Every structure is written in structure tokens, then in C-alpha cells.
Amino acid sequence: MFYLKDNEKKLPITCDNVYTTCPQCGREHKVDLEEILESGEHDLDTTQVYCEECSAERQAHRQNSTPGGAYETVQAIAQRFRVDVKVVQDIVRSGMAAGLSANACFLGARLALSMATGDSELFSVEEVADSLGCSVEETMNQLHAEGVEPVTVATSPIFRAVIEDVKRERGLNE
Ligand SMILES: [Zn+2]
Structure with a gap:
């Protein structure tokens, strides 16, 4: 004893x-x-x-993590935004501590970094809604409340010309 x-x-x-x-x-x-x-x-x-x-x-x-493994996803995000892996790990870790799923954390990291660096990143509202576990409508409201125009966030500048063309074709230009 x-x-x-x-x-x-x-x-x-x-x-x-x-x-x-x-x-x-x-x-x-x-x-x-x-x-x-x-x-x-x-x-x-x-x-x-x-x-x-x-x-x-x-x-x-x-x-639940992707076949490549969580660390590889973190590395890919870090590379994409040219930041230290540790920065991404910190975001993901704090998301996990807040009880978010791994996918929601990765998405959060991409969203946060795209806002912080000004680099555009492509998100679908459905993707965001899925990860956050709320409806598309709730997500849209949330984005508006945060002062985020979904179109601005979701559109890379290189696609803007294409979008303008499509709008023009369909008579949607304001
Ligand atoms: Zn515990």
C-alpha cells in the first residue's frame, strides 16, 4: 500500500x-x-x-479528420496563407477547446486568415452553415451581423470579371 x-x-x-x-x-x-x-x-x-x-x-x-490527417490540413492552410503552422494550430486548438468540430476549426482558421491577410478564400455559405451546425439563413444573418458581405468574402478577384459577364448576360447588372 x-x-x-x-x-x-x-x-x-x-x-x-x-x-x-x-x-x-x-x-x-x-x-x-x-x-x-x-x-x-x-x-x-x-x-x-x-x-x-x-x-x-x-x-x-x-x-473524423481527413485521410491526410489533421496535421496535413493545418500545414496546407498555413502554406495557403503563408503563415507559420503554429498560428493555424493555435486557431484550431482554441476552436476545439470551444467545442467545435475539427472541420469547423479548419474552416474557422481559413476564414480568420483570409480576413487577417486580405487573401481571398472561396467558401460556400452551405459549407459554413454545415460546419457551424446552423441553417443557411442563420449563417447569412450572422455574416450580415458581422458586417461581412458574403459575395465579397466568397469571391476571389480573379473571378470578378467572370461574374460581371454572367450578370451582364442575364441582365442582372444594377
Ligand atoms: Zn474534460
């Missing part, structure tokens, strides 16, 4: 009285020290254990 010593008081360490704080949600939860030691984790000072919910969520994110 092992125990903790607080002055003269001895606290036995058992399989159900050891607790830690989840590094993702901060919730206190019980840990099974035997399980941790068995997993090959021997550094008690630095070992972090996610709570059951966060572990499940992280597992789901891993399974």
Missing part, C-alpha cells in the same frame, strides 16, 4: 481516491493510477489525463 503523508496523518492511495484536473475542460475527475502506470506513463509531475467526455471528443476528432 502507498499513502500520502500530511503531517502525521496518513492518506492511503487507493484505486478510487486519486483525482486530477482535465487539461481541456478543467473539470476534476478520478484517475486510475494503475492504468496510467500500465500505459507506460511514468512521469507523475507532467502526466495529463483528459476526462471521459474530452477523451471521447478527442477520439472522435481523430477519427
Whole structure:
């Protein structure tokens, strides 16, 4: 048996009285020290254990990520906007911490970087709505509320001439 010593008081360490704080949600939860030691984790000072919910969520994110893997997606976004991989990782991480799906985080990173760098990026409103889990109408309202004109955000300058041509053909020019 092992125990903790607080002055003269001895606290036995058992399989159900050891607790830690989840590094993702901060919730206190019980840990099974035997399980941790068995997993090959021997550094008690630095070992972090996610709570059951966060572990499940992280597992789901891993399974949902694209075949190329989450890291490759992050790298591709970083390359696309010529920023450090760490910048993208930070955005994705904070999105995950807020409970967003991996896809919503990638989309958020692309959206944030396109706004920050002024580089155009192509999004469909359906894509945004899907990732955010709301309707297209709600997304449009949200974009308007943010002062974002969907057409401006969604259109790369190289397509603008084409769009003008189409509009002219159809008599849609104002
Ligand atoms: Zn947690």
C-alpha cells in the first residue's frame, strides 16, 4: 500500500481516491493510477489525463479528420496563407477547446486568415452553415451581423470579371 503523508496523518492511495484536473475542460475527475502506470506513463509531475467526455471528443476528432490527417490540413492552410503552422494550430486548438468540430476549426482558421491577410478564400455559405451546425439563413444573418458581405468574402478577384459577364448576360447588372 502507498499513502500520502500530511503531517502525521496518513492518506492511503487507493484505486478510487486519486483525482486530477482535465487539461481541456478543467473539470476534476478520478484517475486510475494503475492504468496510467500500465500505459507506460511514468512521469507523475507532467502526466495529463483528459476526462471521459474530452477523451471521447478527442477520439472522435481523430477519427473524423481527413485521410491526410489533421496535421496535413493545418500545414496546407498555413502554406495557403503563408503563415507559420503554429498560428493555424493555435486557431484550431482554441476552436476545439470551444467545442467545435475539427472541420469547423479548419474552416474557422481559413476564414480568420483570409480576413487577417486580405487573401481571398472561396467558401460556400452551405459549407459554413454545415460546419457551424446552423441553417443557411442563420449563417447569412450572422455574416450580415458581422458586417461581412458574403459575395465579397466568397469571391476571389480573379473571378470578378467572370461574374460581371454572367450578370451582364442575364441582365442582372444594377
Ligand atoms: Zn474534460
